[in-house]
Amino acid sequence: MAFIRGLGAYVPSRIVTNEELAVRVGKAASWIKDVSGIEERRWAAPDVAVAHLGLHAAKDCLLRSNADASEIGMVIMSSGSNERRFPGAAAEVAKGLGLTDVPAIDLPVASAGTLFGLALARDLVERYRNILVIGAEKMSSVIDREPMDANTGILFGDGAGACLVSADLGRLKIVDSLMRSDGSYTEALHLGLTGTLVMNGMTVIMQASRKVPSVISDLLKRNNRRPESIDWFVMHQANQNLIARIAKAVGVDTEKFYSNIARYGNTSSASMLIAASECWEEAMSICFAAFGAGFHWGALLAEVEK
């Protein structure tokens, strides 16, 4: 079995407001909020690395889980904005926790990365006992350019989230998961080795609006759960308008979809765990969901064991 033992998060202290970005993209601050639901986001200092963000979230997670780093049997780390082509940041974060002899694996999956990380951790935890899943992103390094692209520059923030998945400790049991990928859309959302992030927003929104409700419905149906019985839906915080649309398609009030995008923007793979770290402690059931570049998408159900 697999349980969520604890969650943690870290965001940099610098707040970047819509007013600050509105000047750079030639739009009104109110336009940014209208099209995204975002009011502000956090950006890390130029010399801060993805591993640094991830390590802070990992330590917060261990603290809140009452766990010691020596209990960790594996680290799975997602980032689409790591500074290096290789190695990824996983081993560096593990080293920061004092772990130099456990497997530390990178998932360069971007926005759906921590959903995939949790699903893989569930499948691997019997062997590794405690798996630390981390999502850390420094998206400002990708979009903070001149001229700033109005469609992508306003969306993204920096931050990290972490979740400790345990084979035998934790309040929420990971019941089931679904992961899906379709390489037909690689060009619709990608980040090359040089240049800026490329996003065909219409294709992303159209596909996400269909695929996310579908995978949530498939997951809940095969576990005989109704959407209204779920305490929280915790989704990758991509865009508040998309979250509202997906809630409607799933058949629940938007308020059932936890959202902190107004404060942090879209932190790509980090966003789902940052959001979960804020709402999971009182929840009896959570349905996680994510969608991103690839396209990769999926859902995962966790609930108090009955």
Next chain:
Amino acid sequence: MNEKIIKIIQDVSQKSDVPAEDESLFDSGLLDSFALTDMVAALEQTFDIKVPDSDLNPRKFDTVEKIAAYVESRK
């Protein structure tokens, strides 16, 4: 069919503009990402067709005449 399509566009965009058959609905600002998604759902319901995920390509729905051609091909 075109009249029904234009009515759908007006409903999802909440605008009363009447687009020319070959006018880009995106360039004119009539449809954004979310309105486009709503329009596809309305096309499915109105014309009793199924638009598969693989056909969710904005280029297929850029003008009234492209939309009409697509709907016809799915009937």
